[in-house]
Amino acid sequence: MKHLTILVPNGENNLSSIVGSYKIFNRANAIFTAKGRNAVFTIELVGTSQKIGFYDDLFTVQPHKKLSEIKKTNCIIIPSLNHNFDSAVQENQEIIDWINKQYHLGAEVASICTGAFLLAATGLLEGKMCATHWSAAAVFKQRFPNINLQPDQLITDENGIYTNGGAYSFLNLILYLIEKFYDRETALLCSKIFQIDMNRSQQSEFIIFNGQKEHEDEAVLEAQEYLEQNFQEKISIAYLSEKLHITRRNFDRRFIKATGVTPLDYLQRVKIEAAKKQLENYPKTVTEVMYEVGYNDAKAFRDVFCRITGLSPVEYKLRYNKNASFIEK
Structure with a gap:
């Protein structure tokens, strides 16, 4: 059985992208086992801390395992980081190094929304396509000018690296990965169970254009x-x-x-x-x-x-x- 790592980084993250990924992948496993087939993934939440708080510690997550315990994984999910990008990168250097190592060992990596900042910090996106939340696109371009940002796209897929647009569009990315690792029938069933529109391919219609003015010209x-x-x-x-x-x-x-x-x-x-x-x-x-x-x-x-x-x-x-x-x- 393959191993799926859903990361729980330190700092301010988006709880929904962690819980949603965990829930839908577990349902895909259940669909497979109900048909007498083997589950595709062992699914674990992994972090460098024993407990991570969310929304002023209103909620907490206790990862199944510490990062150091995972010597090899097959697929990595990076959740949304909200908007404290610089501090998230600084607080999670151990995770950044681990992602880089696992990718070169053969793991596939998917970032959700602004989790693209953490993925970009690994260097793995240099020269590759990337999507992120439209509101973070200008900042992302400034920080990572050598990455081929696709601000209108909902999902990018290149060399075992997947990224997606903003907020709850991560649900479309999860279905995309389930179709890839399970099959289309399972992805369609998950889309019906969780009522997710599988036909979305862009986030263009949701973009509010404000104009990038964080410059000195x-x-x-x-x-x-x-x-x-x-x-x-x-x-x-x-x-x-x-x-x-x-x-x-x-x-x-x-x-x-x-x-x-x-x-x-x-x-x-x-x-x-x-x-x-x-x-x-x-x-x-x-x-x-x-x-x-x-x-x-x-x-x-x-x-x-x-x-x-x-x-x-x-x-x-x-x-x-x-x-x-x-x-x-």
Whole structure:
């Protein structure tokens, strides 16, 4: 039987991602044994402390084993770290070194949400794809510029390393792993038992674009403010760079370095974020919203909206505006 390690790191972690992983994998084992088949995994919670507190010690977890007792495992689950990324990395260096060692011994590794920061600290993600919670994407890019971050993706799978997007989307990752290590029938049954939608593949529609401003490039900050305040107008990026007395090529380079996106992509995301709010809250048609955010080409608006959110404007309105009761043509 293979061994599954669900890590319980020191510091502030997300209890739900630990409990949820443990519960669903145990159910998959039970499904297999009920059919007369052998359970796939021995499932254990593992940490470096005997007891870890959660939510001001309202809850506590006592791992089955200490990390030093696990000489070899086959699969590792890294839970979400909430948002204290730096302290989590500092407090869990022993776990980081252990993950690296186990991967090179043949273990597969999966990180949940912001657990990607702990996984990235191992160096195993260098040059590889990675997903994490959309709200942590900008910070992640700054800390780990050589990792191919996929902020829109729900799950990445590369060379035995799996990552996923934010919050409860970890349930989709667990089903993905169950299909891989058990079979699709078991994954489908788990999805029905726990009522998890297996068809989700992106977290694009949940992203709230705020713009990365944790940088020290004053000219780029000025450009961001200009784009956010004037997005309804027809804006020329060449005019904006000239206004800031920066060559267009250098402006693009500095903007990407500071924010992670091009000036044009930034402007498009500002427009689409404004459009999303209009579609969510007001009884306006898609065409009315399109004009309000500065588009006059329906196809261009739809294409950009779909690229950024994964949904068409009509689909988005029907899903998120409770008063939307008709389909626009």
